[in-house]
Amino acid sequence: MNTQIWIAIHTPFFEDGTIDEAGVRANVDAFVERGIDGIFCNGLMGENWAVPLDERIEIVKMIIDQAAGRIKVCAVATLDTEEETIALGKTYKDLGMDYVCLSTPAEAQEKDEIVAYFNRLMDAIDMPTVIFNRITLKGSILNAEIFEEMNKNPHLKILKTTASDEVNNSMRKVARPDVMVSDPTEEKFWVNATEQGQRILFADPEPYLYQTPDFRPIAKYIELIEEGDLETAKKIFDALEPLRVNYNKWLMIPFYKDIMTMAYLKKWAELNGMVGGYVRKPLVPLTAEEDAQMTKEIKEAQAAVREALKGIV
Secondary structure, rough: OOEEEEEEEEOOOOOOOOOOOHHHHHHHHHHHHOOOOOEOOOOHOOOOHHOOOOHHHHHHEEEEEEEEOEEEEEEEOOOOOOHHHHHHHHHHHHOOEEEEEEEOOOOOOOOHHHHHHHHHHHHHHHOOEEEEEEEEOOOOOOHHHHHHHHOOOEEEEEEOOOOHHHHHHHHHOOOOOOOOOOOHHHHEEEEEHHHHHOOOOEOOHHHHHHOOOOHHHHHHHHHHHHOOHHHHHHHHHHHHHHHHHHHHHHHHHHHOOOOOOOOHHHHHHHOOOOOOOEEEOOOOOOOHHHHHHHHHHHHHHHHEEEEEOOOOO
């Protein structure tokens, strides 16, 4: 399979807020078992607002050590200043990280300003780079004209973008052949892969929430797309809808309302055989009622999907 699957991962903590190193390491093994190609850590799903810099570095060390080359590792390096960002990026490079992630700057708006900003960072850090096109109140900071200019820098390898389909598709058209552009949303991947040639699902948590070591429907439908069996691939893709309904209900719809849903994410991870762990303050654990309802609905969705794909996956 040539198409890559990357995931944004959570960080397991103990009840007292300390990092569960054994849990971090066990999850790396779980991601490998689920056929994941790359890990994105220390981002929003990892509760980065509650993880100080020294702990972010320790988490990266744990993940790289446990990965042992079996799965690629990327972490966000963007901090308040360019100097801090470059220093963190170089630290990650020295630790052996595969890719560094840089977020679009909210402050820079003009084309030359944005291109120069990224060139300074990419050249100084000097390693394969993922750009995360974060959407602000003004919309997408990047567009085709800016992104085409950014493609002149050989360090650029992946763009993760949550902009509109129109903006994303325009940037795909100007990307270098070796630069992959990904809308991270799994439920939009069918159109992006079959109509837009998207060769990477640089996703959020969906691939490790929907898949287990013995049941990997996302990896299977991607494999079938590449083989040209679109009919079977579409059956698998469509059959995942019960899981998507739960994913949107418990994680994404509240998230779009600025509710941090990491406690729900961690519960689902536990239901799927991984280490979830506690959330850090100011987040709070699920109530007993929330836990019971979410468990019931996700288990029902999992059973429905497995039944629909019996003999196919």
